[in-house]
Amino acid sequence: MSKLIDGKQISASVKERVRQEVSALRARGVSVGLAVIIVGEDPASKIYVANKKKACEALGILSTEYALPAETTEEELLSLIDRLNRDSGVNGILCQLPLPRHLNEKNILRAIAPEKDVDAFHPQNVGRIMIGDYDFVPCTPAGIMEMLAHEQIEVTGKRCVVIGRSNIVGKPMAMLLLHHNGTVTICHSKTENLREITKTADILVAAVGRAKFVTADMVKEGAVVIDVGMNRVDGKLFGDVDFDAVAPKASAITPVPGGVGPMTIAMLMQNTLTAAKRQAGISGDSL
Ligand code: NAP
16 A cells, blocks of 8 residues: 655645744844735635745745736836845745736746745746756745655656646656656657556656546556646546555555645745845855
């Protein structure tokens, strides 16, 4: 029987670590602040933003929400970002995606100062991940690496297969596994013989966005299976993995909900703390 990788428990330990560091910083007169921008009324985005705010409050991070109307112009949004970039009380800035269609996502993400880019979407931070010299990693892949480390799952030398090549999950995930000496294959919608590739994986990461996409016949006996998917079907949340069928074959597997999801917010808190430490000239773990 496979081991269930408990994202709730691991994220709680990450958040506790962050809470203690935030408190130690405060004792030195350094506060940690996150600005969260949301444009429009997307209900899912509103829930994500509320959860981020709640996590900040629990950890002693000052969060400020900028809820802008859907008709906000690009100029107005860029002007807010410029103001936040120059505000020394703001250590991290995130702009909740997706943005309304009339706003150019690339322009907005590029406008956030790289040292405050706690989502790690700015091209400079993306490039730094490529060369393995980074402060921030997108929160979901960062959370997955944290889970693997917590579970003492060795990546070195392992065959890793990532299904999905998005800039937010698939690509940075593959780069992190590569930096940890995995032998990495990235699959996508044009991949031929997908099953033959996924069956070679010691570590299989599914970031597809299709409920129960990964079936038991796609998984090697004893594989570690990480399910990133969050798919709502008839109001119920499903991962990208057919959990009931795959779990008996896997050596370890993440559930949905309660797996990768909780890790994402925990790593956002971690990135915000890192930003504050860098801006205060405090390096590494030294406090
Ligand atoms: P995305 O941008 O839509 O990317 C999906 C990827 O899956 C694409 O690269 C696509 O290939 C690939 N794909 C689609 N159909 C496929 C098929 N039949 N065979 C192989 N590959 C296929 O999605 P995303 O932002 O990476 O998110 C993926 C999933 O993770 C979603 O369910 C999302 O909700 C979830 N998610 C969860 C968290 C969390 O915190 N748990 C965070 C972010 C995302 P092409 O590139 O060829 O189109």
